[in-house]
Amino acid sequence: MPGDGTITIVSEDTEAVQQLEELLRTLLPGSGEIGRNISMFSLRYSSAVDVADRLRELYMTTGTNWRRGIQPVSIVPDEQLNAILVQGSRIDRETIESLIRTMDTPDARASKPKIIPIQYAEAQEIATTLREVFRTQMMGRVGTGATARGTARTGSRMSAEIAVDESTNSLVVVAPSPLLDEIIELAGVLDRGAEENPARGVRIISLEKANSTRVEQALQRILGTGPPTARRAR
CATH class of the missing domain: 3.30.1370.120 (Ribosomal Protein S8; Chain: A, domain 1)
Incomplete structure (x- = not known):
């Protein structure tokens, strides 16, 4: 009988059971508890294995220059479902979801x-x-374009x-x-x-001892700005 904190899987496909077990072992923390930081994304056009490899490459090669998250990220493809399981922070999972949508297009397979x-x-x-x-x-x-004979191509x-x-x-x-x-x-x-x-940003600075008019005039002299000079009427 399964106890608390355990998962029982029954299937005639032993290969699929073994693959799912490996996925769970990869994604589960050491305590064995499933948190809320796991998402699964299905792919339509591209191979989950290929996309997962590209995602890992992005996270590993660019390092902290691109990703500043402190929590580790696990990216595991499920070849049979053609899906990717991701464990990480909410920001990382949202970023990866956006990347998967970018990569999972008919014309992005070679890019x-x-x-x-x-x-x-x-x-x-x-x-x-x-x-x-x-x-x-x-x-x-x-x-579309035109050929030398004037026909559309x-x-x-x-x-x-x-x-x-x-x-x-x-x-x-x-x-x-x-x-x-x-x-x-x-x-x-x-x-x-x-x-x-x-x-240009606007920020209000409170003055304790200085006179606001004198500070404004001083800043105008320093920055070379000021109100336009009124022309004398003839």
């Missing part, structure tokens, strides 16, 4: 995700702009997927090489533009 760190702007805002600019590619439409599909990792303010892009280069270039231009023209 590897590219991480684009954003230094000055908000990654979410840049992603919104990129999706608007590359709307046609994001929707996976097929381009169908171009190859160049779909793109853009995800955002808010914890590191980065973009994760999956796209064919020519389109990927355009996205990287535009993201860099937008990011540098935010550096040159940062958004």
